[in-house]
Amino acid sequence: MGRRQFPWVLATVAWSQSEEFTRGTHLGLPLLSWGLAPRDKVATRRQLRGMGLRPNGQEAVAYLYFRCRRANKQVFAELFLISGAAPHRPATPAQHTAIAKANLAKRICRTCGRDAGYIVPRETGQCTDCWLADQSTQEPVAA
Ligand SMILES: [Zn+2]
Structure with a gap:
């Protein structure tokens, strides 16, 4: 069993009025573990793309960390507010x-x-x- 690398921390987050549990911070932003990010409020760049959206120039509001099984290393993905995203314009x-x-x-x-x-x-x-x-x-x- 590995040691607990990221302790639970209650913190103010961009997508909620109340404080939410996070796993601390990464590069100054709230850090979330897999399954912790509210899927209806925040998404990774790739998830936005899958929804036909783009970050629209907004800064990331949090990081999501997960273990990439193939690379066997920790990955930190930027999370963006879905509410701040814009439709991805397909080429005409x-x-x-x-x-x-x-x-x-x-x-x-x-x-x-x-x-x-x-x-x-x-x-x-x-x-x-x-x-x-x-x-x-x-x-x-x-x-
Ligand atoms: Zn020729």
């Missing part, structure tokens, strides 16, 4: 189109003009086939 169709176009342009080989299927190197702007062909013939690249 126009933005998707612009991104797709930009990505497509980066895949077009300037020698053969085909979609290489991957982003061609900026230095050559060529797909691997054309680049290799140029290398083997040692022809100067047409300006």
